[in-house]
Amino acid sequence: MAGAWDADEEKVLRSFFSGSRLTAIPASASKKLIILERIAQDFEVGVRYPERDVNEMLGRYHEDHAALRRYMVEAGIFSREAGVYWRSGGRVELD
Structure with missing residues (x-):
């Protein structure tokens, strides 16, 4: 998925x-996906990240970085192998 956030997605993000902190992880799957796709923008497509780096980056958003990491994998935004993660799906914002 590419492109700008629509008005409904912007409302969910707000x-x-x-600021840059996630105040809560949404229970709704559709809202959670919007949040995860926004967070995924910090991870470059084609780059492999060790779990430690993923935890650090996700921890900037929310203290439960393990839950965010798991949700990213479950949503197909991240793939993982042997403690290494990479973007494998989700929205890609074009500059």
Whole structure:
């Protein structure tokens, strides 16, 4: 998926972020996916990240970085193998 966030997605992002921090992880699958796709923008496509780096980057958003990491894999945004993660799906914002 590519392109700008639509008005409904922007509303979800405003509801769950305070600045760059995630205030809560949405229970709704559709809202959670919007949040995860936003967070995924910090990870470059084609780059492999050790789990430690993923944890650090996700921890900037929310203290439960393990849950965010698991949700990213479950949503197909991240793939993982032997403690290494990479972007494998989700929205890609074009500059």
